[in-house]
Amino acid sequence: MPFMSTLIKSPDGKQKAIMSNDNERFSELAEWLQRQGHSLPEIDKILKKVQEYDQRVNLDSVMDSIDRGDFNISKIIQEALAEAE
Numbered sequence: 082m083p084f085m086s087t088l089i090k091s092p093d094g095k096q097k098a099i100m101s102n103d104n105e106r107f108s109e110l111a112e113w114l115q116r117q118g119h120s121l122p123e124i125d126k127i128l129k130k131v132q133e134y135d136q137r138v139n140l141d142s143v144m145d146s147i148d149r150g151d152f153n154i155s156k157i158i159q160e161a162l163a164e165a166e
Contacts, residue, residue, distance in 0.1 A: 106144045107131070114158075123162060130161035 107128060114124045134157065135144065146152035 106147075110144075110147075119158075126164070127158050127161045130157055130164075 110131065111124050111128060114127055115121075119127065147154060
């Protein structure tokens with residue numbers, strides 16, 4: 082699935098477009114990551130990494146795994162942010 086822009090508020094209170102999947106759950110994840118204190122560039126990297134994992138999952142999507150608690154979002158965040166360095 083291609084990514085599309087989603088608007089979230091930046092720390093200065095302005096709305097910013099970030100990359101997000103057209104799936105509502107990706108938008109929810111972007112909002113959650115923002116509440117956790119991640120910057121917009123970090124959120125973009127994390128969402129791209131989640132999409133990579135989502136494409137590799139055969140039976141269940143990553144988002145279904147997150148809902149069930151089978152998916153370690155902390156590990157994905159660490160991996161996504163480490164790749165940028």
